[in-house]
Amino acid sequence: MxxxxxxxxxxxxxxxxxxxxxxxxxxxxxxxxxxxxxxxxxxxxxxxxxxxxxxxxxxxxxxxxxxxxxxxxxxxxxxxxxxxxxxxxxTPGMIWRGLYRVAEARVRRAVPVNRNQRNVAHHYDLSAKLFDLFLDEDWQYSCAYFNPPGISLYEAQQAKKRHIAAKLLAEPGQRVLEIGSGWGGMAMYLAESSGVEVTGITLSQEQLRVSRDRALKRGLADRVRFELQDYYYLHREKFDRLVSVGMFEHVGIQNYGRLFRKVDEMLDDDGVMVLHSIGQPSPMRFNSPFIEKYIFPGGYIPSLAEVMPAVEKAGLLVADIEILPMHYAHTLRHWRERFMARRQEAAALYDERFVRMWEFYLAASEMAFTHENFFIFQMQIVKKRMSVPDNRGYIAQREERLKQFEATRAPLEPVMF
The missing domain is CATH 3.30.1050 (Nonspecific Lipid-transfer Protein; Chain A)
Structure with missing residues (x-):
C-alpha cells in the first residue's frame, strides 16, 4: 500500500x-x-x-x-x-494547518510581547566554538558582498563592510551607533577605517563577551564600546551615524514603527543610517515553522512594502535602496560547506541531531535565495535629503580609499573562547 x-x-x-x-x-x-x-x-x-x-x-x-x-x-x-x-x-490538512498558522501569526503580532532578549539568546548565545566552525576570520554572521565574483568568503565579508562604510559617509570624530553589533567586526572596522567612535549594542551575552574581548586586545577599548542593551531603551542621545546589519529580521513587523521612531530620535539632523536586511518579494503570511521553533523564534522577513510606510510615518527619508539578490545564497553555500567539513567537531559540541538541524537551517536558507526570490536590501536613511550626495559615484570613490586602509590594516587576531 x-x-x-x-x-x-x-x-x-x-x-x-x-x-x-x-x-x-x-x-x-x-x-x-x-x-x-x-x-x-x-x-x-x-x-x-x-x-x-x-x-x-x-x-x-x-x-x-x-x-x-x-x-x-x-x-x-x-x-x-x-x-x-x-x-x-x-491537501485539505495542509490548507487548514496553513490557515491556523496565519491566524496564530496575526494574533502574535496584534499582542506584541517583548521577548527580544530571550529570542536572541536562543540562537546567538550558543557556544562561540560553533560559529568558529563556519564563519570567516572576522566572524561576520550576515550576508557577504561577492564583488568581484569568485572572491573568498573573508574577502567578500570585507567587501560588505567596505560597501556599508562607504554608504555611511563616516568622518573622523563622529559618533556611530551599531544596532545589533554581533561579535564586533563591523564596529572595529568603522573605528579603524574612519576614525569614529562606535557604540555597539547587542542582546546576546556571548556576543557581548567576545566583542569586548576583541576590542580590548586590538587596543580599541577607548573608541569602541559594547553594551547589553535593547535599542528601544537607549537614553535620549544623538549619533551622527547609525548602522544595523542583520538585526532587522529580529524586530518583528509589529515593532517597525517603534524602531524608526527611535531612529528619528537618535539620529542627528544631518545624520545617515544604513540598514542591511533580508527581504522577500511579498508580505510573509507566517514564519517557517521550522525556523520559528528551532532557529529564530520571533523572526520576520519583511517585504519592502512593509518597511517603507514605517520609515515614512517616522518622518524619515529614504536616500537610497540597493538590492543584492544572490549574494546571500553564495554566503550560505560557503557557510554550509565549511560547517559540513567540520561536522564532527559540531557533533562533539552538541550532538548529531543538532548537526542535522543546523545543516537543514543553512540549506533551507540558501534555497530561499536560489528558489524563492529572497534578497538583501541596503536602505540608506536620512532626515535631510542633501545629507548624502545626489549621485552614487561617491560609493565607489570611498571604497577605493577604504581598500588603501585595508592594505595597511593590522591582521585580525583569532577569536578567543
Whole structure:
C-alpha cells in the first residue's frame, strides 16, 4: 500500500528525479532529467508524518535520523521540490494547518510581547566554538558582498563592510551607533577605517563577551564600546551615524514603527543610517515553522512594502535602496560547506541531531535565495535629503580609499573562547 507522502510526491515531482525507499518499498518520481536525489526512510511512520505537515516534519524527521540521503543532500531535495509546482499538491490538512498558522501569526503580532532578549539568546548565545566552525576570520554572521565574483568568503565579508562604510559617509570624530553589533567586526572596522567612535549594542551575552574581548586586545577599548542593551531603551542621545546589519529580521513587523521612531530620535539632523536586511518579494503570511521553533523564534522577513510606510510615518527619508539578490545564497553555500567539513567537531559540541538541524537551517536558507526570490536590501536613511550626495559615484570613490586602509590594516587576531 502506497503512503500518503508518495501519493503527494507523484503530484509534485514532474521534473528531475527523486528515488524513495524504505519499509513501504522503493519508488522513483519525475522524468529523470535534471536534479537527481535519492532518500531512504527508516520507518513507515516517518513518511506519514511528513505528508501531514511537510513544513515542519521534513526537518524533524531528518534531524531524528529517520530520513537518510543516498544521493544528494538537504539542499538538493528542497531545491528539487521547488523546481516543481506545489499548488496542485496541497491537501485539505495542509490548507487548514496553513490557515491556523496565519491566524496564530496575526494574533502574535496584534499582542506584541517583548521577548527580544530571550529570542536572541536562543540562537546567538550558543557556544562561540560553533560559529568558529563556519564563519570567516572576522566572524561576520550576515550576508557577504561577492564583488568581484569568485572572491573568498573573508574577502567578500570585507567587501560588505567596505560597501556599508562607504554608504555611511563616516568622518573622523563622529559618533556611530551599531544596532545589533554581533561579535564586533563591523564596529572595529568603522573605528579603524574612519576614525569614529562606535557604540555597539547587542542582546546576546556571548556576543557581548567576545566583542569586548576583541576590542580590548586590538587596543580599541577607548573608541569602541559594547553594551547589553535593547535599542528601544537607549537614553535620549544623538549619533551622527547609525548602522544595523542583520538585526532587522529580529524586530518583528509589529515593532517597525517603534524602531524608526527611535531612529528619528537618535539620529542627528544631518545624520545617515544604513540598514542591511533580508527581504522577500511579498508580505510573509507566517514564519517557517521550522525556523520559528528551532532557529529564530520571533523572526520576520519583511517585504519592502512593509518597511517603507514605517520609515515614512517616522518622518524619515529614504536616500537610497540597493538590492543584492544572490549574494546571500553564495554566503550560505560557503557557510554550509565549511560547517559540513567540520561536522564532527559540531557533533562533539552538541550532538548529531543538532548537526542535522543546523545543516537543514543553512540549506533551507540558501534555497530561499536560489528558489524563492529572497534578497538583501541596503536602505540608506536620512532626515535631510542633501545629507548624502545626489549621485552614487561617491560609493565607489570611498571604497577605493577604504581598500588603501585595508592594505595597511593590522591582521585580525583569532577569536578567543
Amino acid at each position: 502506497t503512503s500518503s507522502l508518495r501519493r503527494l510526491l507523484a503530484k509534485i515531482i514532474k521534473k528531475g528525479s527523486l528515488s524513495v525507499s524504505g519499509p513501504v518499498g522503493s519508488q522513483t518520481f519525475g522524468n529523470g532529467g535534471g536534479r537527481s536525489v535519492s532518500i531512504r526512510f527508516t520507518d513507515a511512520k516517518a513518511e506519514e508524518e511528513i505528508a501531514a505537515d511537510p513544513q515542519l516534519k521534513l526537518a524533524e524527521v531528518y534531524m531524528d535520523g529517520r530520513l537518510i540521503f543516498e544521493e544528494g543532500d538537504v539542499y538538493d531535495l528542497l531545491a528539487l521540490v521547488k523546481d516543481n509546482t506545489l499548488s496542485e499538491a496541497l
